[in-house]
Amino acid sequence: MNDAKVIRLTINGRDSDVGALPNETLLETLRGLAHFEVKSGCEKGDCGACAVLVDGQAVDSCLTLTWTVAGAAVTTVSGLGTVDAPHPLHTAFIERGAAQCGYCTPGLIIAAQSMLDNDTRDPDEDDIRIALSGNLCRCTGYTKVFDAVDEAARIMREGGESS
Amino acid sequence: MSDAQARGGANIEFRQVGRPLARIDAPGKVHGKTRYAGDYVLPGMLHAKVLRSPEASALLTHIDVSRARALPGVACVLTHAELPDRLAPTDIPGQTGRKRLDTDQQILVRERVRYHGEPLALVAADTPAIADKALELIAFDLEPFPGVYSVEEALTPGAPVVQGTDNVVSTYKVRKGDVEAGFAAADTIIEKTYRTQFIEHAFLEPEVGLAWVDENEVVNIRMSTQVIEHFRFIAEAIGVPHNKVRILGSMVGGGFGGKEDITVEIYLALLARATGRPVRLCYTREDSFFGHGKRHPFTITHRTGFTRDGKITALTVDMTADAGAYVYLSPYVLLYATVASPGPYRVDNLHVDARAVATNNMFTSAFRGFGAAQACVAHEQQMDEAANALGIDPLELRRRNFLRTGDAIATGVPIESAVWSDECMTRAWQALGERPPHRGPVKIGRGVAAYQQSYGRITWLHDTSEAWVGVEMDGTVVVRSGVTDIGGGQVSALAQIAAELLGVNLSDVTVYNSDSATTPLAGTTTATRALYMTGNAVRLAAEAVRNRLLERAAREFDVQMHEVDAANSMVFVREQPLTEMTLTDLVATCASEGIHRSELVMFRAPFTDGIDAETGQGRVHPDYAYGAQAVEVAVDTETGEVTVLKSVGAHDVGQAINPDAVEGQIEGGTSQGHGYALSEELIYEKGKLVTPSFSEYLIPTAMDMPRVQSIILESRSGVGPFGAKGIGEPSLTPVAPAIANAVADAIGVRITDLPITPEKVVEALASVEDP
Numbered sequence: 001m002n003d004a005k006v007i008r009l010t011i012n013g014r015d016s017d018v019g020a021l022p023n024e025t026l027l028e029t030l031r032g033l034a035h036f037e038v039k040s041g042c043e044k045g046d047c048g049a050c051a052v053l054v055d056g057q058a059v060d061s062c063l064t065l066t067w068t069v070a071g072a073a074v075t076t077v078s079g080l081g082t083v084d085a086p087h088p089l090h091t092a093f094i095e096r097g098a099a100q101c102g103y104c105t106p107g108l109i110i111a112a113q114s115m116l117d118n119d120t121r122d123p124d125e126d127d128i129r130i131a132l133s134g135n136l137c138r139c140t141g142y143t144k145v146f147d148a149v150d151e152a153a154r155i156m157r158e159g160g161e162s163s
Numbered sequence: 164m165s166d167a168q169a170r171g172g173a174n175i176e177f178r179q180v181g182r183p184l185a186r187i188d189a190p191g192k193v194h195g196k197t198r199y200a201g202d203y204v205l206p207g208m209l210h211a212k213v214l215r216s217p218e219a220s221a222l223l224t225h226i227d228v229s230r231a232r233a234l235p236g237v238a239c240v241l242t243h244a245e246l247p248d249r250l251a252p253t254d255i256p257g258q259t260g261r262k263r264l265d266t267d268q269q270i271l272v273r274e275r276v277r278y279h280g281e282p283l284a285l286v287a288a289d290t291p292a293i294a295d296k297a298l299e300l301i302a303f304d305l306e307p308f309p310g311v312y313s314v315e316e317a318l319t320p321g322a323p324v325v326q327g328t329d330n331v332v333s334t335y336k337v338r339k340g341d342v343e344a345g346f347a348a349a350d351t352i353i354e355k356t357y358r359t360q361f362i363e364h365a366f367l368e369p370e371v372g373l374a375w376v377d378e379n380e381v382v383n384i385r386m387s388t389q390v391i392e393h394f395r396f397i398a399e400a401i402g403v404p405h406n407k408v409r410i411l412g413s414m415v416g417g418g419f420g421g422k423e424d425i426t427v428e429i430y431l432a433l434l435a436r437a438t439g440r441p442v443r444l445c446y447t448r449e450d451s452f453f454g455h456g457k458r459h460p461f462t463i464t465h466r467t468g469f470t471r472d473g474k475i476t477a478l479t480v481d482m483t484a485d486a487g488a489y490v491y492l493s494p495y496v497l498l499y500a501t502v503a504s505p506g507p508y509r510v511d512n513l514h515v516d517a518r519a520v521a522t523n524n525m526f527t528s529a530f531r532g533f534g535a536a537q538a539c540v541a542h543e544q545q546m547d548e549a550a551n552a553l554g555i556d557p558l559e560l561r562r563r564n565f566l567r568t569g570d571a572i573a574t575g576v577p578i579e580s581a582v583w584s585d586e587c588m589t590r591a592w593q594a595l596g597e598r599p600p601h602r603g604p605v606k607i608g609r610g611v612a613a614y615q616q617s618y619g620r621i622t623w624l625h626d627t628s629e630a631w632v633g634v635e636m637d638g639t640v641v642v643r644s645g646v647t648d649i650g651g652g653q654v655s656a657l658a659q660i661a662a663e664l665l666g667v668n669l670s671d672v673t674v675y676n677s678d679s680a681t682t683p684l685a686g687t688t689t690a691t692r693a694l695y696m697t698g699n700a701v702r703l704a705a706e707a708v709r710n711r712l713l714e715r716a717a718r719e720f721d722v723q724m725h726e727v728d729a730a731n732s733m734v735f736v737r738e739q740p741l742t743e744m745t746l747t748d749l750v751a752t753c754a755s756e757g758i759h760r761s762e763l764v765m766f767r768a769p770f771t772d773g774i775d776a777e778t779g780q781g782r783v784h785p786d787y788a789y790g791a792q793a794v795e796v797a798v799d800t801e802t803g804e805v806t807v808l809k810s811v812g813a814h815d816v817g818q819a820i821n822p823d824a825v826e827g828q829i830e831g832g833t834s835q836g837h838g839y840a841l842s843e844e845l846i847y848e849k850g851k852l853v854t855p856s857f858s859e860y861l862i863p864t865a866m867d868m869p870r871v872q873s874i875i876l877e878s879r880s881g882v883g884p885f886g887a888k889g890i891g892e893p894s895l896t897p898v899a900p901a902i903a904n905a906v907a908d909a910i911g912v913r914i915t916d917l918p919i920t921p922e923k924v925v926e927a928l929a930s931v932e933d934p
Binding site for chain 2: 038039049093094100102103104106142146
């Protein structure tokens with residue numbers, strides 16, 4: 001651990017100083033901090049299961065070296081809301097039955113949130129498909145995921161969410 | 164129309180069952196709180212890695228692990244030399260306890276390497292990085308050894324034998340009716356060969372487990388698995404009694420049959436015992452591509468006789484499956500393919516010859532559809548070929564041949580439940596709507612496919628499933644059952660059944676599942692059996708508790724038991740709604756009087772003997788599901804690209820316990836069928852996998868999938884709870900052939916080898932334009 005450096009991250013709104021090796025990925029760092037909601041599916045940037053927001057933009061945490069995001073705000077699916085105060089995406093994914101095995105679900109929600117925050121709150125079918133195209137899901141066929149993102153976008157447009 | 168065929172009209176009122184409720188597992192998953200097997204940690208935990216053979220057929224002449232053992236932070240390195248003289252089972256009849264076939268595999272390579280990726284050594288170290296480094300420090304020599312890399316090579320006289328005495332792993336045949344007479348009566352005979360490819364499950368959660376040995380010398384393994392009852396075979400493999408291995412499941416991040424066989428359990432058990440420390444083994448994605456069995460490639464030839472008006476007079480089917488380097492579930496997959504080979508059609512004169520053949524390719528085993536999917540690829544393309552030759556509409560040709568309730572299937576057994584193939588096919592086709600025109604070089608095509616898929620395990624495996632249901636003192640309900648939940652909502656469906664029968668809401672039910680030590684053993688989550696088997700066990704247990712509670716309430720109300728009902732945690736007289744009490748009060752009364760508030764039930768599937776080996780006649784499965792897929796595709800004749808515009812699955816599920824979950828299965832099965840038809844293929848070159856990543860092995864993305872339309876029909880004729888059938892496997896089975904038929908419809912030429920890649924489309928078009 002001689003090469004480890006202390007990196008300041010703001011994870012889901014809380015500041016953390018974490019020791020990270022130069023070749024350590026943000027995925028490893030987050031899971032090492034018990035952020036098990038960040039899933040590892042391929043460690044090659046192919047599947048999107050590990051997606052998190054870094055300063056509001058969705059990234060594959062498996063391809064992001066922790067040292068390169070020093071000082072950044074990192075948001076996982078658990079940071080978007082809680083069971084008592086859920087984000088519209090949480091609610092829509094539950095109500096629309098968009099999670100099956102659930103392993104890809106955190107990454108899909110993060111990708112959708114990145115689109116809704118950075119690109120458009122009024123996404124059409126193509127916007128949603130493009131936003132989710134880096135996130136593989138083997139269970140749902142994406143149909144209910146599209147429905148859930150549509151629904152969440154509508155609720156957010158109608159002012160149901162403050163972020 | 165027989166009783167079963169007509170039963171769908173029955174008017175049943177449910178309060179919980181049949182409603183599209185949010186699944187009880189949804190909030191945990193959506194908020195990131197659900198713990199998968201890889202999310203558990205223990206103090207002092209080691210990290211394991213597997214060294215794999217870079218060759219497909221070779222002799223291990225030398226292996227030296229001394230430098231790896233000497234690396235600081237390495238706790239343990241195991242090779243065949245350290246292992247007890249034991250084998251890993253590859254053919255598991257699950258909880259039945261029947262003797263398995265003689266098919267076992269070496270745990271680590273002793274001398275002969277039989278497939279690319281076969282494990283040579285195991286390492287456990289303080290960190291994953293140290294374990295990786297240790298793998299690099301293991302020196303070994305592999306001497307080339309003659310191998311066979313296709314079924315054709317494997318069946319050549321004098322070919323190298325992969326294992327055992329013969330490369331033919333398994334055979335089945337059907338001899339039913341008089342095929343010669345049937346062909347003599349035919350006006351037209353169609354013969355064609357269809358091929359399918361190796362397919363990867365591609366669950367998003369790679370194989371993972373965490374093992375530790377407790378103070379009672381029990382090896383505990385927290386696993387991502389479809390089958391916790393492998394504990395027995397793990398115990399035998401490591402040489403301890405069955406009651407010294409415990410499998411704790413957790414939510415499984417996708418299975419599809421790929422977590423049906425033992426994956427990392429034995430490695431974990433060996434390393435935990437050797438080190439005395441907890442050990443986690445988490446496969447990388449590449450490990451996962453190399454580490455579990457694939458879907459069998461099949462070559463299937465149909466020769467079908469038809470009368471001029473489209474009635475099938477005779478059918479011969481010849482099918483050969485690549486079993487790969489070890490047996491695993493190949494005999495069962497082959498049997499399912501044999502049973503499904505004629506499809507949902509009445510064929511009185513039928514010959515089937517089926518064989519599974521060992522090669523030095525990756526071993527093949529269970530995958531959603533389990534042989535019936537490959538059979539469907541053939542029989543449904545054959546029906547379209549025949550329709551074309553006979554000049555009969557493809558739907559009409561199917562209608563003239565569909566099985567009806569009471570007709571004998573391939574194995575001679577009459578089908579007892581509803582066969583709503585026509586209803587499903589017609590509804591799916593109608594849902595495609597108006598046919599759009601061709602757009603220049605982009606040709607539109609439509610296709611349909613119907614299927615017969617079993618649900619429930621083979622009846623001579625004597626399948627059973629147990630569940631415990633009880634009511635707590637506050638009126639909440641507990642279900643305990645060993646069933647594993649692999650994402651289809653298996654556990655939530657059990658909760659919905661218990662809620663229905665005990666008169667509570669879904670949120671009042673908690674299910675404890677998937678622990679081989681503490682939950683009653685429920686069998687596997689495979690074979691579209693979890694709802695059928697464990698759903699029935701929960702139903703029976705909940706009914707027993709309900710009856711005792713309502714009997715006590717009836718005495719309280721001074722009415723007959725059948726007059727009492729329960730809903731919303733209240734118990735009341737149906738005709739006098741003001742005569743009521745809370746479930747909590749009733750439970751308190753029962754508790755004080757010693758009335759049992761729980762029940763443990765074993766549900767038994769029908770038990771039969773095996774089929775006749777010479778004729779293939781006899782019962783194989785408890786029942787069958789029927790349905791159809793209709794698709795519309797656009798084929799760009801310049802680039803060869805196929806886009807699926809519409810995809811509709813229509814299935815008779817008997818009774819939907821949760822329609823949203825059923826739709827989820829249909830949508831997901833459909834997407835796997837799209838990949839099967841168009842983009843997915845594991846490519847083995849001389850046995851070596853050259854596509855071990857998601858950038859080379861292409862599963863459908865959000866860009867590829869249309870919104871899938873689901874049509875749920877309910878005949879209430881199945882053998883599951885409330886007349887349910889099953890939907891896990893059926894949802895996938897008809898999809899790929901429907902797409903193949905649609906592509907052929909669009910471009911006028913059939914591509915008989917899956918997947919239908921742009922290259923094959925362009926080549927096929929060139930071959931007809933420029934003969």
